[in-house]
Amino acid sequence: DAMVIQxxxxxxxxxxxPVTLSCSQTLNHNVMYWYQQKSSxxxxxxxxxxxxxxxxxxxxxxxxxxxxxxxxxxxxDIRSPGLGDAAMYLCATSSLTSxxxxxxxxxxxxxxLTVL
Amino acid sequence: GxxxxxxxxxxxxxxxxxxxxxxxxxxxxxxxxxxxxxYPGEGLQLLLKATKADDKGSNKGFEATYRKETxxxxxxxxxxxxxxxxxxxxALSVYSGTASKLTFGTGTRLQVTL
Numbered sequence: 001d002a003m004v005i006q007x008x009x010x011x012x013x014x015x016x017x018p019v020t021l022s023c024s025q026t027l028n029h030n031v032m033y034w035y036q037q038k039s040s041x042x043x044x045x046x047x048x049x050x051x052x053x054x055x056x057x058x059x060x061x062x063x064x065x066x067x068x069x070x071x072x073x074x075x076x077d078i079r080s081p082g083l084g085d086a087a088m089y090l091c092a093t094s095s096l097t098s099x100x101x102x103x104x105x106x107x108x109x110x111x112x113l114t115v116l
Numbered sequence: 117g118x119x120x121x122x123x124x125x126x127x128x129x130x131x132x133x134x135x136x137x138x139x140x141x142x143x144x145x146x147x148x149x150x151x152x153x154x155y156p157g158e159g160l161q162l163l164l165k166a167t168k169a170d171d172k173g174s175n176k177g178f179e180a181t182y183r184k185e186t187x188x189x190x191x192x193x194x195x196x197x198x199x200x201x202x203x204x205x206x207a208l209s210v211y212s213g214t215a216s217k218l219t220f221g222t223g224t225r226l227q228v229t230l
Contacts, residue, residue, distance in 0.1 A: 042220035050214035107159040
């Protein structure tokens with residue numbers, strides 16, 4: 001089945017120690033998104049890639065970076081995690097086609113990050 | 117800016133009760149509207165959608181109608197089951213040129229008991 005896969009499902013890191021979260025997709029979608037969801041809150045968009053073009057949200061801290069080496073994979077790098085970065089990180093994909101306004105987003109299961 | 121307001125939870129219902137979760141939105145342009153469901157420990161799943169005024173989205177017994185005049189997209193189900201216990205997010209999507217960005221409400225936790 002076509003899907004969005006996130007690894008690992010649970011990640012523990014230490015305060016200030018860089019961490020990378022991974023997302024892959026078999027949907028061949030050209031847009032990939034990263035969301036941060038803190039406990040009992042709505043998901044918050046951090047950034048997205050349209051093909052290889054990176055689009056950062058204005059309020060995303062510089063501590064968060066992303067890479068998309070190819071269509072299938074996208075990584076979220078947290079350079080120096082703080083306690084406030086503990087959250088569920090959700091990856092999503094969509095297919096943006098010419099002339100379409102609506103494009104459903106397909107979500108992965110998320111990676112829960114703990115910062116000690 | 118765009119925003120979504122949904123009723124606060126938790127909502128606790130007995131099995132077979134009628135469910136309504138209210139959702140209103142503010143948006144520039146003509147958004148598409150969605151309900152997503154999140155089961156414990158899992159990611160978001162699209163429950164239903166509506167892309168223009170007066171559209172009704174439906175899935176698994178859930179329904180919601182896109183009401184432009186009241187800027188609302190209330191979620192309803194006639195008879196809930198224990199398996200419907202989850203967090204429900206109302207969201208809108210606006211095309212930005214490089215993506216369809218989702219703006220979520222804060223979520224409503226539904227607990228269904230026997």
